[in-house]
Amino acid sequence: MERAAKHSGLGVLECADSLRMAVNGHLDPIRRAQMGQFMTPAPVARFMASLFADAPESDIRILDPGAAVGSLTAAFVDDLFSRSCRPRRVKVAAYEMEPMLANRLSTTFDECRAAGITCGIEFSGGIYKEDFIRTGCAILRDELLPEPNRLRRFTHVIVNPPYKKIRSESEYRKDLRSVGIETTNLYTAFLAISIKLLSEHGELVAIVPRSFCNGLYFRPFRNLLLGSMAIKHIHVFHSRKQAFKDDDVLQENIIFHAVKGAIPKRVAITASNGPDFDDMTIREVDYCQVVKADDPEHFIHIAAIESDQEVMDRMARFTHTLEDIGIGVSTGPVVDFRLRNFLVDRPEKGTVPLIYTAHFDGNIVRWPREDCRKPNAIRLSDSVRKWLMPNGCYVVTKRFSAKEERRRIVAAIHDETKVPGDLVGFENHLNVFHAHGKGLPSFLAWGLAIYLNTTLVDRYFRIFSGHTQVNATDLRKIPYPSVAVLEVLGRRIGLQFPDQTEVDRIFEEAIVLGGRGKLSARKCLEGSSRIQT
Numbered sequence: 001m002e003r004a005a006k007h008s009g010l011g012v013l014e015c016a017d018s019l020r021m022a023v024n025g026h027l028d029p030i031r032r033a034q035m036g037q038f039m040t041p042a043p044v045a046r047f048m049a050s051l052f053a054d055a056p057e058s059d060i061r062i063l064d065p066g067a068a069v070g071s072l073t074a075a076f077v078d079d080l081f082s083r084s085c086r087p088r089r090v091k092v093a094a095y096e097m098e099p100m101l102a103n104r105l106s107t108t109f110d111e112c113r114a115a116g117i118t119c120g121i122e123f124s125g126g127i128y129k130e131d132f133i134r135t136g137c138a139i140l141r142d143e144l145l146p147e148p149n150r151l152r153r154f155t156h157v158i159v160n161p162p163y164k165k166i167r168s169e170s171e172y173r174k175d176l177r178s179v180g181i182e183t184t185n186l187y188t189a190f191l192a193i194s195i196k197l198l199s200e201h202g203e204l205v206a207i208v209p210r211s212f213c214n215g216l217y218f219r220p221f222r223n224l225l226l227g228s229m230a231i232k233h234i235h236v237f238h239s240r241k242q243a244f245k246d247d248d249v250l251q252e253n254i255i256f257h258a259v260k261g262a263i264p265k266r267v268a269i270t271a272s273n274g275p276d277f278d279d280m281t282i283r284e285v286d287y288c289q290v291v292k293a294d295d296p297e298h299f300i301h302i303a304a305i306e307s308d309q310e311v312m313d314r315m316a317r318f319t320h321t322l323e324d325i326g327i328g329v330s331t332g333p334v335v336d337f338r339l340r341n342f343l344v345d346r347p348e349k350g351t352v353p354l355i356y357t358a359h360f361d362g363n364i365v366r367w368p369r370e371d372c373r374k375p376n377a378i379r380l381s382d383s384v385r386k387w388l389m390p391n392g393c394y395v396v397t398k399r400f401s402a403k404e405e406r407r408r409i410v411a412a413i414h415d416e417t418k419v420p421g422d423l424v425g426f427e428n429h430l431n432v433f434h435a436h437g438k439g440l441p442s443f444l445a446w447g448l449a450i451y452l453n454t455t456l457v458d459r460y461f462r463i464f465s466g467h468t469q470v471n472a473t474d475l476r477k478i479p480y481p482s483v484a485v486l487e488v489l490g491r492r493i494g495l496q497f498p499d500q501t502e503v504d505r506i507f508e509e510a511i512v513l514g515g516r517g518k519l520s521a522r523k524c525l526e527g528s529s530r531i532q533t
């Protein structure tokens with residue numbers, strides 16, 4: 001007998017959710033991590049489904065790539081079937097490579113079919129135990145053998161893709177490149193193929209890591225996404241752990257809804273702590289507040305709450321790029337494991353100081369450090385020299401902040417008067433602010449360190465970056481005050497680097513209230529003076 005006739009009586013999504021929970025315990029943990037088998041809990045799936053607009057079409061074609069037991073399709077079908085504006089026919093193509101999960105999909109589809117019968121909607125679902133990347137690219141290349149029932153274009157995509165790096169020489173990369181997709185992670189590969197498989201005005205709802213919003217490597221993906229779709233809604237979870245709390249996933253995830261070929265106008269931004277959505281905040285902003293018209297990187301800014309917008313507005317007064325003010329920022333050039341043979345624990349004749357994040361003493365570089373587990377110096381030789389910089393006054397920031405660290409951007413002063421020698425090595429876990437590869441004027445460096453350590457800059461950074469990693473590209477994207485303002489800030493510091501409250505006070509006083517220093521910061525806000533080198 002058709003399973004549809006034995007409709008469980010539960011909602012379609014509830015059925016899929018019990019399948020999800022039942023199967024979760026049977027998945028092999030290693031394979032689970034390899035395949036990214038972290039399934040969407042029902043409340044999150046329900047929220048995602050609710051984001052799709054009422055579809056005027058009578059035929060709906062849904063793509064669910066990496067479907068697992070079909071929770072997302074189930075949520076969408078549940079939502080769709082209960083709307084006043086309902087389609088006549090719903091067809092689904094679900095791709096799932098894991099046999100244990102794909103086999104459960106037919107149960108979910110039976111439930112969908114049965115639910116359709118009760119409300120007069122014809123449901124059909126195709127289950128493809130195939131690799132979505134390979135098949136998706138083959139469809140885009142128009143290479144698949146004719147199969148009358150296989151859907152090739154979709155009106156809706158609902159997706160929670162697997163996350164994993166794709167190696168540059170892999171078959172996946174070649175396949176993706178063959179259809180014009182350049183990307184380094186499976187999740188953006190899933191999204192990119194899905195976008196291309198959407199028909200005009202087609203809608204996509206996805207739950208994905210937030211990293212694509214600003215990462216350097218995601219730029220081609222952002223170009224594809226923002227060039228062909230209009231983002232309508234973004235949801236952020238305040239807590240990193242919450243969205244997939246059953247599975248202990250510590251990824252910062254967002255949900256977004258976008259429509260192909262639509263003109264970007266307003267974007268709804270919602271936020272909640274976790275998947276209950278009962279504490280959800282809602283705001284609507286202009287698209288240009290999310291993606292800046294003049295930003296060639298197409299970073300996606302998510303100001304989830306009113307105070308985030310305040311941060312964005314306050315930062316908007318700083319109109320300089322680092323390049324404008326003649327400052328560069330680079331990753332610390334010394335990759336220690338490549339120069340292993342030259343590293344020495346203590347400075348001695350023929351060595352130069354080597355600076356690690358371990359040399360941060362608050363916001364000052366203290367060198368050498370006896371208590372440091374890292375080498376303090378590097379032996380000078382021809383193969384080492386090219387990785388060193390002339391000693392001087394630099395601002396250095398940590399590239400990776402520790403989980404327990406309160407701040408994402410932690411900037412410290414490297415002062416040549418405290419660290420002797422003509423040359424210095426900065427290790428690769430640091431970013432180094434410099435003037436054309438040399439040190440910065442001292443007041444400017446101190447001012448820059450103050451600016452980078454303000455609460456305002458830290459909050460701004462969190463709005464556009466989901467990760468704890470702070471790369472040089474990210475630092476280039478922050479707007480900066482003019483050199484004159486930075487110098488005003490720098491002149492206000494005594495011998496000690498101030499604590500957080502004092503940093504913020506000095507900054508507020510100089511910027512907001514106008515300077516008590518020799519030069520009023522407010523007056524020089526508009527000044528675009530570059531540093532003299």
Ligand SMILES: C[S@@+](CC[C@H](N)C(=O)[O-])C[C@H]1O[C@@H](n2cnc3c(N)ncnc32)[C@H](O)[C@@H]1O
Pocket residue numbers: 035036037038039040041065066067068069070071072095096097098101130131132133159160161162163
């Ligand atoms: C993050 S889970 C999400 C599952 C489901 N969409 C949900 O939201 O509950 C991703 C799923 O994609 C499947 N998967 C991973 N790589 C795949 C590929 N290349 N092609 C098809 N499925 C894949 C995994 O087995 C896993 O079930």
